[in-house]
Every structure is written in C-alpha cells, then in structure tokens.
Amino acid sequence: MPxxxxxxxxxxxxxxxxxxxxxxxxxxxxxxxxxxxxxxxxKALLFLFMGIPLFFLGIYMHGQKITYFLRPLWxxxxxxFNIIPHYYHxxxxxxxxxxxxxxxxxxxxxxxxxxxxxxxxxxxxxxRWKELYPFVSEFVLLExxxxxxxxxxxxxxxxxxxxxxxxxxxxxxGVVGGRFVKGENPFVEESYQRVALDQLIKIARITNDDLxxxxxxxxxxxxxTIDLLRWCDKIPDKLHLQLRNYLxxxxxxxxxxxxxxxxxxxxxxxxxxxxxxxxxxxxxxSGWHCSFCFRYLSEFAFKMKAYSHVDRVRFPFYLKPSxxxxxxxxxxxxxxxxxxxxxxxxxxxxxxxxxxxxxAVHLPRYLLQNVEKFKYLLPGNCQRxxx
Ligand SMILES: *[C@@H]1O[C@H](CO)[C@@H](O)[C@H](O)[C@H]1NC(C)=O
Numbered sequence: 001m002p003x004x005x006x007x008x009x010x011x012x013x014x015x016x017x018x019x020x021x022x023x024x025x026x027x028x029x030x031x032x033x034x035x036x037x038x039x040x041x042x043k044a045l046l047f048l049f050m051g052i053p054l055f056f057l058g059i060y061m062h063g064q065k066i067t068y069f070l071r072p073l074w075x076x077x078x079x080x081f082n083i084i085p086h087y088y089h090x091x092x093x094x095x096x097x098x099x100x101x102x103x104x105x106x107x108x109x110x111x112x113x114x115x116x117x118x119x120x121x122x123x124x125x126x127x128r129w130k131e132l133y134p135f136v137s138e139f140v141l142l143e144x145x146x147x148x149x150x151x152x153x154x155x156x157x158x159x160x161x162x163x164x165x166x167x168x169x170x171x172x173x174g175v176v177g178g179r180f181v182k183g184e185n186p187f188v189e190e191s192y193q194r195v196a197l198d199q200l201i202k203i204a205r206i207t208n209d210d211l212x213x214x215x216x217x218x219x220x221x222x223x224x225t226i227d228l229l230r231w232c233d234k235i236p237d238k239l240h241l242q243l244r245n246y247l248x249x250x251x252x253x254x255x256x257x258x259x260x261x262x263x264x265x266x267x268x269x270x271x272x273x274x275x276x277x278x279x280x281x282x283x284x285x286s287g288w289h290c291s292f293c294f295r296y297l298s299e300f301a302f303k304m305k306a307y308s309h310v311d312r313v314r315f316p317f318y319l320k321p322s323x324x325x326x327x328x329x330x331x332x333x334x335x336x337x338x339x340x341x342x343x344x345x346x347x348x349x350x351x352x353x354x355x356x357x358x359x360a361v362h363l364p365r366y367l368l369q370n371v372e373k374f375k376y377l378l379p380g381n382c383q384r385x386x387x
Pocket of ligand 1: 175176178
C-alpha cells in the first residue's frame with residue numbers, strides 16, 4: 001500500500017466524522033471512545049495498542065535470553081583449569097602411557113569404585129557400566145523415590161534390575177526415601193541424596209587410596225582413562241575429567257567443556273561425594289557427557305520437570321511431545337535458552353542449533369556393539385519413540 005500512512009489517517013478522520021455526526025445506531029460509549037481517539041493518528045494508535053504489549057510480551061518470552069546474552073557484562077568466568085594432556089593409543093603399553101604423563105606404573109592396579117545417583121537413565125547406565133566393567137571393582141548406585149524437585153518417582157533401577165545382571169556381583173545398591181518438602185530449592189534434596197550416597201560408598205567398603213569416580217550417570221569416563229588412573233602411581237589426589245559434551249545423542253556434539261566428573265584417591269574422613277569443582281586439575285579428553293540422551297519422548301518431559309533446573313520450564317508447552325521431537329531433530333535447546341558462555345565471541349559462535357556430526361568413532365564400546373538397540377543415540381536417527 002503506497003503512502004499507507006497518509007491513506008490510513010485520512011480514513012480515521014472519515015470514520016470519526018461519520019460516527020460523531022450520527023451516533024444513533026452505534027453504542028454511545030464506542031462513539032465516545034472513537035471521538036476521543038480522533039486526534040491520534042492510526043500509526044500512533046497501533047503502536048500504543050499493539051507495539052507496547054508486543055514489546056512486553058517479547059521481554060516476558062525472551063527476557064532470559066536477553067540476560068544470558070548480556071552475561072559477559074554481569075558475570076566473570078570461573079578460574080581456568082590446569083588441563084593435563086592425555087596420551088592414549090590402544091597399542092601403547094601401560095608403562096609407556098604412565099611415563100608419558102610423568103607417572104610411574106604400579107605393581108597392581110588400585111581398586112576402583114564408581115558411584116552414581118540414579119534417576120531414570122536406564123540405557124545410558126548400561127552403556128556406562130559395560131564401558132567401565134573391566135576396570136571397576138564395585139559399582140555403587142543409590143536411587144530415591146523422590147526427584148530433586150520433590151515429586152514421587154518409581155524406583156527405575158529396581159524395575160529394570162534384570163538388565164544389569166552382568167554387574168550384580170560388583171553391585172552395592174541402596175534406596176533412600178525422599179523428604180517430600182514442598183516448595184524447597186531442588187538443590188537441597190540433591191545434596192541430601194549425595195550425603196546418603198557418601199554413606200553407601202562406605203557400606204561398599206571403600207578403603208584409602210582406592211579410586212572413587214564421582215559423576216552423574218550420563219558423564220561416562222572412557223574405560224582406558226580409568227585403566228590409566230588405576231595403574232599409574234603418582235596421579236593427583238583429585239582430578240576432574242574433561243568430557244566431550246553431547247546433547248540428545250552422539251549426533252549433536254557441543255563442546256569439550258564438561259568438567260564436573262572427577263576421580264579421587266579416597267581418604268577416609270576427608271573425601272566427600274560432590275559434583276562441584278574440587279581442584280584445578282583437569283585431564284583432557286577423558287570420556288563422554290551425553291545430556292538428555294533418552295529413548296522415549298516421555299523421558300525428556302520427566303527429566304525436564306524432575307531435576308534441579310525445573311525453573312527453566314517457563315511455559316507448559318515446552319513439555320509437549322511434538323515440540324520436544326522437533327527440538328531434538330533440529331539440535332535446538334529444550335528450554336529455548338542461550339548458551340551459558342562468558343564472552344560475546346563464544347555466545348555468538350554457539351547461537352542457533354547444534355550442527356550434526358557424522359562421526360561415530362571413539363564412542364563407548366557397548367554402544368557400537370549394539371547399534372540396533374541404541375540406534376537413536378547414533379548420527380542420523382533423531383526420531384524418538386513416544387512411549
Ligand atoms: C519412599 O521410600 C521410603 C523408603 O523406602 C518409604 O518409607 C516411603 O514411604 C516412600 N514414600 C512414598 C511416598 O512412597
């Protein structure tokens with residue numbers, strides 16, 4: 001419409017003249033309002049009644065994005081890690097591998113304890129335990145009938161225990177009852193469960209200088225990394241593991257910034273099970289962190305509601321299965337958030353969906369031995385079952 005502005009305002013005048021002249025048939029109130037508005041031009045009106053509400057709606061829907069985008073202004077990055085180069089090839093003997101890291105080799109390997117809090121990641125747990133089985137002396141698993149957000153949940157491990165028969169002889173399993181406190185910060189229930197896990201590790205008879213892996217189920221150290229750490233003598237007392245970050249499956253490789261998993265030489269009275277930063281040392285390229293790597297769409301919604309970042313589910317439609325499926329296939333963000341980065345350069349580099357990769361090289365062994373079963377975790381298979 002050429003010269004739209006002029007045309008529109010003229011039309012406004014016409015309407016007003018008509019109405020003001022003969023207000024007999026229309027409601028008196030409406031005609032009054034229209035007469036009051038007579039002096040405004042239509043563009044200004046549109047701005048007032050559409051533009052301003054849209055602006056606030058925009059802030060409401062995307063306010064979090066704005067604050068995240070401005071993070072470099074209000075937040076400073078954590079102290080960088082001291083990254084330890086990691087050497088590995090399957091045909092290099094252990095003695096040489098230890099030496100490459102500046103360590104010597106032991107006469108016998110340390111015992112290894114792998115302790116996790118279990119939620120509902122059944123498939124990822126089996127991939128994890130099969131990967132670590134040859135190197136682990138004791139698997140310690142604790143589950144609760146409460147999610148971190150205080151919702152009742154089934155004991156998913158107990159329900160699927162048959163799938164884990166292979167690990168039964170190495171398993172210390174515990175259940176802790178939820179506290180079910182309403183309206184509490186989810187991090188309180190989480191730390192309560194971690195204290196219970198600390199007890200269970202003692203029940204599993206850990207002793208000084210045994211290795212203890214502290215990580216979430218979906219933070220999977222590679223088997224050769226744990227083998228190296230159990231055989232070499234002078235490894236650090238505490239060591240974080242740098243893991244490759246994936247989202248939804250091994251098709252969406254995000255970055256190498258996962259560091260929460262850690263390995264400790266256990267010390268009675270000192271070592272506490274934790275999932276925060278405990279030291280500056282970080283061993284490079286030590287495994288995989290596969291977040292939201294679920295088979296069923298329902299599991300995505302469950303996890304979104306159940307765990308510590310429940311506040312990120314700002315709108316109920318985030319939980320719709322069709323939306324979740326669409327987000328997975330695009331490699332987009334389930335919570336519609338921006339990357340948590342500390343420089344504009346990194347934020348901008350990571351804007352938009354994660355590109356697909358086509359490599360399935362150096363993935364957990366059990367995954368590649370069972371590609372039919374775990375197809376949905378491999379590149380090119382983003383469709384999930386609804387179940
Ligand atoms: C949760 O588990 C604990 C311990 O097994 C039990 O005592 C409690 O009744 C359970 N709570 C609910 C709501 O099922």
